[in-house]
Amino acid sequence: MAHDTVTYVPGRDIAELLAPRPRVQDLPGFHEDYADFVDYIIKCTHRIWEEKQVGLIYSHYTHNCLVHTLGGQTFGAEEVVQNTIRTIAAFPDRSLYGDHVIWSGDAAQGFYSSHRITSLMTNQGASEFGPATGKRVRVTTIADCAVRENRIYEEWLVRDNSWLVRQLGLDPAEVARRQAEAAPAPSHEQWRLGEIDRVLGQLAPARGEFPADPMAEPEAFALALFQEVWNARMFGEVRRHYAGNARMEAPNGRRLFGHGEIIGWVIAVLAALPDARLSVDHVAAVPHPSGDGVDIAIRWQLAGTHRGGGLYGPATGRRLLILGVTHWTLRGGRIENEWTIFDEVAIWRQIFGGPAA
Known part of the structure; x- marks a missing residue:
């Protein structure tokens, strides 16, 4: 269709x-x-x-x-x-x-x-x-x-x-x-711990393989960029694949602008969870009616150990899971707008040792 x-x-x-x-x-x-x-x-x-x-x-x-x-x-x-x-x-x-x-x-x-x-x-x-x-x-x-x-x-x-x-x-x-x-629901805690094991159990990160034309293969582009930035730690790929004036909405009402702020936010997350690995679990894409752009949705999970301070307070050594969804607007092969949403209250609950909510 x-x-x-x-x-x-x-x-x-x-x-x-x-x-x-x-x-x-x-x-x-x-x-x-x-x-x-x-x-x-x-x-x-x-x-x-x-x-x-x-x-x-x-x-x-x-x-x-x-x-x-x-x-x-x-x-x-x-x-x-x-x-x-x-x-x-x-x-x-x-x-x-x-x-x-x-x-x-x-x-x-x-x-x-x-x-x-x-x-x-x-x-x-x-x-x-x-x-x-x-x-x-x-x-x-x-x-x-x-x-x-x-x-x-x-x-x-x-x-x-x-x-x-x-x-x-x-x-x-x-x-x-x-x-x-409150006590965690046993079924949910089993799911959370199982997902942490799944995500952290990935092999050492390989380099992402970008398609020749991101507009024609948006799903492959999304997989490659998440792999490069989040798993291979090639943060400079943001400069290559985001527009210079790219705008991003991130959790806690953050509004980010340009390469420096977007890279800084990624690094802040990984500084809190320095052994983190990310798994992309679903990608969907639809073209702009005008034909000059593509909108991409990526559902992902990130797991890591809270070994660094910063975003989520002093290191606790707890293993944390993040369930997130990202939306991109892609024009001319570069990301112009991003919305990344996840629940930071849920992260804090894991840090305090309760159910991940």
């Missing part, structure tokens, strides 16, 4: 995105009013969160769906319903703005979406972070979903919780310290 017939989200008004359209993509088993896979993601998200039709989760998630966050895993549509209700109770006026949906797949193999969302909301009820504060906040979330026949059967969810907590007037480390007093 050609991408150019499927909904392209950036810059479009929600009223236009929600307008009924005839089906343009083969979607076996999907509800008849979804025109294409991106239309499905945008509309069902709007209906569940904006229109508060929370019960639609029962027809849009499988009964045994698995949802991964660094804070813990949940199983089944019922837990998704309950967690959604809790979030709405804490932030009842939450508005979700779909910034982009980068997708892959087809009717035969199923579909995969990476949905970047900006949420505006007021903390009017108790949340996982503490009592209501009355504060108005803005936060970025990326939800990666594997979907077949109208139902999400697996999801990876990342949110910039440290920035959210700071806007609530709280200290992310102190919030995490309180949360760490």
